Amino acid sequence: MTKNNQGDSNIELAKESLTQLLDDNRVPDTVRSALREDYQQIRSMLEKLEKGHLHIAVFGRVSVGKSSVLNALLGKQVFSVSVLHGETKTEGKAEWDEVDAGGIYLIDTPGINEIDGEERERLAHEVANRSDLLLFVVDSDLTDVELKALKTVAETQRPIILVVNKADQYSEDEILQLRTIIRKRVSGIIAPENIVFTAAAPSKQTVIYVDEDGNEHETVRQRPVDIINLKSRLWDIIEAEGKTLSALNASLFAGNLSEQLGEKLLAARKELGEKTIHLYCVGKGIAVALxxxxxxxxxxxxxxxxxxxxxxxxxxxxxxxxxxxxxxxxxxxxxxxxxxxxxxxxxxxxxxxxxxxxxxxxxxxxxxxxxxxxxxxxxxxxxxxxxxxxxxxxxxxxxxxxxxxxxxxxxxxxxxxxxxxxxxxxxxxxxxxxxxx
Ligand SMILES: Nc1nc2c(ncn2[C@@H]2O[C@H](COP(=O)(O)OP(=O)(O)O)[C@@H](O)[C@H]2O)c(=O)[nH]1
Ligand SMILES: [Mg+2]
Structure with missing residues (x-):
């Protein structure tokens, strides 16, 4: 990652607020145990920060080619790809060693569901919260469901690259048209330079030609993988603000979490307080009655x-x-x-x-x-x-x-x-x- 003082100080700041939460001894043990899961989350975030890791996750509908896009970036088949719906059932993570800086991880995720809105929203937040940069993958103009999901992840304030995959299925004219339509649809959410077209796993093409003697010949041609636009956009972003990104997201995460922690802490204290007051009421009521x-x-x-x-x-x-x-x-x-x-x-x-x-x-x-x-x-x-x-x-x-x-x-x-x-x-x-x- 590039040396970046602003990024370094952001990391320090995020680390500090996370450590403070962990070390806050005003938090009583009973409350602390109720919040253990949150503490665990802070710890793993802290670890990621200390190692200077950057997480890039894919998100999008089933079968748009999320796993294929990551494989194309990696240059090898790491994540399983399938024509069947829902091949990727769990998350996977692989280091992307093409970037000198190191510590850059690509994360594959299961596809979002077409129907269940609540589940979709939960998943969107979960994926976004753990990544520093998101690749939102589509394979055509965005459906309403996709647009909703995109808006949800955009709310988490993570930088997003909109990847329009399967470009090999469109003619050059169609791609021009598609670009204009998509640009309009996501305006205000995604900057034009962050909309990139890819062909991560292009299908084979059957070419028919007629030779000099008038005989027809059929050959099958493998179209080339086209991932360079996405690669160079990613390189640019990582070059310019990689470290700042992970620190920024850690701060966001820490900020959200401390707010939530504050609320939970108060609720836990209220509950404990309620019980305590009741005990004293009973004690005093009986003492006075007797x-x-x-x-x-x-x-x-x-x-x-x-x-x-x-x-x-x-x-x-x-x-x-x-x-x-x-x-x-x-x-x-x-x-x-x-x-x-x-x-x-x-x-x-x-x-x-x-x-x-x-x-x-x-x-x-x-x-x-x-x-x-x-x-x-x-x-x-x-x-x-x-x-x-x-x-x-x-x-x-x-x-x-x-x-x-x-x-x-x-x-x-x-x-x-x-x-x-x-x-x-x-x-x-x-x-x-x-x-x-
Ligand atoms: N034509 C074409 N097919 C693709 C491309 N990328 C992926 N596919 C195919 O789309 C299907 C789903 O791909 P997969 O990566 O498993 O999608 P995921 O469910 O989003 O992870 C597979 O059959 C892939 O071969 C592409 O760029 N062009
Ligand atoms: Mg997949």
Whole structure:
């Protein structure tokens, strides 16, 4: 490959962002294992970058001559060719040693299907993602299916050469016409210089001639392979920007992947966070139900919320100290109180008054209060999560807006009745009846 400083620095940049993703220790192990496949993909991309490899893949309809085009480039029969549909079932890879730079690989792929649009799109992305340059092969004017597939691969921003194969089947006039039609059809997608005609495996030609005596003779002539236009176009591109190409595509790949990783990471954290919050809600609901707290002891009960916040902060990769978590819980509680003052007052004051009365009423009160505590912990958990997901920030609206939004998003009555149900279930499963003070 040509010495190219821009290319080198692009590679470094791509490598750096890939390595960063791999080494990101903020990613908890549970999440990391869920993302193992993505990590594997990053690793193989990194390896390819380090070796400076360039991948050129063919793509196109079955039987247009994809395998034949690659064989013609290689000058030997490496990939199997068949008159039957779908000869190439799996991918193949071969080094193209005609280019001095080395490390250039040709990749054969199965043909795209005429019918299944979704599968076609998936395949197009898959092939494009792993190659630095694409040879989109056709054997006539593009069908609608081919045009759609071409647009799909073009979206991946890979450079594409449109190879019109089986040129031997057309007369010179027909080729001129075909070139004009195809140019128009793919304008805006493929530059004219990237449309090349080839005859990778021309069919034999029967020639009949009449000799001086008037006798007819029939000879079969093998037409020559015509691949030089594609070769020289490829050489030009590799000469000019080979290294930049592979780095550019690696950056694109790394960029896409880190975006996807970010989304998956957040989803995985949300799921883990959800489970964690639920556990603390159950824990606190039951603790309070068994031991209804007077208003004055509410702070003691806040210890559970504080542990929950510390736990959540680890899941989100932004660990908090006990005092930091305590401050966060206080901030959230203050907003909750401000917004729902009467609600909290009624629930806690009435239960505080009733405390001390023995028997069933205490149990009933306890369950009701446990449900309120559960609801409170759920809000604290959800708000804390939002704060953590924003990288420890409240965003423009401050804590008030976030607490308000979370409160609005929760149906208080159904949360409380679910809480009561779970608490009762737990109490019933216990052989010892709750203590009455
Ligand atoms: N006439 C002609 N036939 C070709 C040419 N290239 C390939 N073929 C034939 O087209 C058929 C399919 O070729 P193949 O390379 O297996 O296509 P693929 O399915 O796209 O890989 C085979 O019979 C080839 O001999 C060409 O340039 N001219
Ligand atoms: Mg094939």
């Amino acid at each position: 031991n209804p707290v007077p208003v004055a002891d509410l702070l003691a009960a806040a210890a559970i919320d504080i542990s929950m916040v510390i736990h959540l902060s680890r899941i989100y990769g932004l660990p908090m100290s006990k005092s930091e978590a305590g401050d966060l819980v206080k901030t959230i509680a203050a907003q909750m109180l401000a917004l729902y003052a009467t609600f909290w007052a009624i629930h806690f004051a009435s239960s505080a008054l009733k405390i001390g009365t023995a028997g069933l009423s205490t149990v009933v009160t306890g369950i009701a209060q446990g449900a309120v505590a559960w609801y409170g912990t759920l809000i604290v958990g959800r708000v804390a999560e939002e704060y953590l997901a924003k990288g420890k920030s409240w965003g423009g609206g401050g804590p008030k807006l976030i607490v308000q939004n979370i409160l609005d998003s929760l149906d208080r009555d159904s949360v409380m009745s679910e809480a009561k149900e779970e608490i009762v279930k737990y109490l019933k499963s216990k052989p010892n009846k709750p203590k009455t003070s």
